[in-house]
Amino acid sequence: MRLLLIEDEVPLLEQLAGQLERKGYAVERAANGTDGLYLGQELPVDLAIVDLGLPDISGMDVIRTLRKGDHAFPILILTARGRWQEKVEGLEAGADDYLVKPFQFEELLARLNALLRRSGGWSTPVLRFHGVSLNTASQQLVVEGNTVALTAYEYRVLEYLMLHAGEVISKTVLTEHIYEQDYDRDSNVLEVLLSRLRRKLDPENRIKPIETLRGRGYRFCLKKAGG
């Protein structure tokens, strides 16, 4: 999942971005509204975290401009004041949730996950498919009742494919949403990742959870099991 983090306080920006990256997100950083708006408009972002008190363009205006430009990804606002008037204005501008500073990192993570799941059509933190389930809160994969360990990048790819289950995801799109901007796109790391994932999801090669559509991309083709 590729996140856009707009926060003018650089130490907090770096701290949060680092923590989010360790949790498996690709994070684009912006220390002001202008850069944030540009990145939000130009990059395939899955979710944006916007601080309302930005020095140049207000966070509120960044959100309004993004929404006017048909960017539908979920937006989480960070606010220091926490008055309802500001929250309501932010939500009316187009944000989907808010978090009052200071906050616990776990709280931020929970909100992020909830928003990402909601935009993928899930209302619980556990993405359940027939035989396979992924807990987005604990980042645990369970296959046929057994817990399977995933590396950070494996988790990123699987989560993205599962949230877009049934859709054909091209290699480019997948790369864009998994890696930061400066990733070398010619390597075949993604193919290696996918074959490792296939082995973990389907050790006996029976259910074939991830299809490869030649020249078009990949598709997670298991059926949802409720939730």
Added chain:
Amino acid sequence: MSSIHLRLLLVATLVLAGFIGVTGWALENAFREASKTALQEKLQSHVYALLAAADVDAEGKMRLPEHLPEPRFSRPDSGLYAFVTTPDGNLFWRSRSALGLEIADAPSVAPGQTRFQRSNAMFLFSHGVEWEDDSGANQAFTFNVAEQVQSFDRQLGRFRLSLWSWLAALAAALLLVQALVLRWGLRPLRQVEMDLKAIQDGQAQRLQNVYPRELQGLTSSLNALMEHAKAVQERYRNRLDDLVHSLKTPLAYLAALLQDPDTSDDQLRAKTMEQLQRMDHIVQHQLRRAAVAARTTLVNPVAVTAVTERLLTALEKIYAHRELAVIRSLNAAAVFHGDEADLMEVLGNLLENAFKYAKTEVRVSVDIEEGLLIIIEDDGAGISPEQWETVLQRGRRADETVSGQGIGLAVVKEIITLYGGVLEAMKAESGGLRLRLHFPHEDPMRIPNT
């Protein structure tokens, strides 16, 4: 034209000048006409006297005597002249006073007609008569009496001088009165200005004088505003005090912890986190309490339904995954006399709580009932009415597992108290919590107390 005094004085002066000018002009005209009429009548009576003095000579022709009863006719160059002309323009007779008088174009008036005119520095009254002599022949004559204009003009001049000097004196007197009235009338405004200056200089706390009725709205609003500002300042000061004091405890504790060589790293990390949270809690709490406007003076009533709708829309967005049914019963006429942000803070926190704890539905009702009545109900088993009281009292989270803001609820209680409202918690029929929030009718000029 920034001075009311100057404006009023200017307008009054213009009106006065116009009024006096027109009056003077009219009076002068009336006097001139009246004088002219009087002169005409006088000259006419002289003509009649002349006619009466006319006699018949031996040949039966008309003859006028040498001396007339009016002495001015006999004195040369007396200013009053009489002469009789024939229709062919010849002078038939003249009084002694008119001996040296140049009579050009001797007027000729048809018998029975009269004419009054001003010509060549004279007022001339002419009267045409037909004289039948003894032989029965008719002869037409024009009897003329003339008076020099000098005396008339002099009289008019005297009148004019006297008229205009009186009018000027009157105008000056009226302007003086006007200025005095204005000074007296505007004195309360100057008083307010001086009183405000005294407040600025710190010599007074409020506008204390007795002001005229027209200014009482202004002065009482100013007083209310100043008292509100003072109350807010006071509240800020108190909050700052509270803040400083309440931060000292966790700071002291942290200092002690750091200086204790027996504190393990894990312990230090855990305790620091705990104290940081506590400090954050304190800061948030005090800041939000300080931000409450509690403004009831000089505010437009807030439409409660609009605010409620905005909040519900926002909350439905945040809690979309809960798929709750929100049942609204909103009276659009309900208003809140106070600050919109304060109302939003109260309703936002209470509604969010309901959304957080509800299982399937949230009921919101806004109505008018001896003031403003808001009822918020959820069907969850979040907190019991008894626990609710505790939460409000202490501003603490009743259930740490639900991400909530106990701070928010403490602020809610504070705002409600400031506005003289009452919040009651009870068990709803659905088993959840029912909150009844009532703001009674009140005097809109009430000054909130801390």
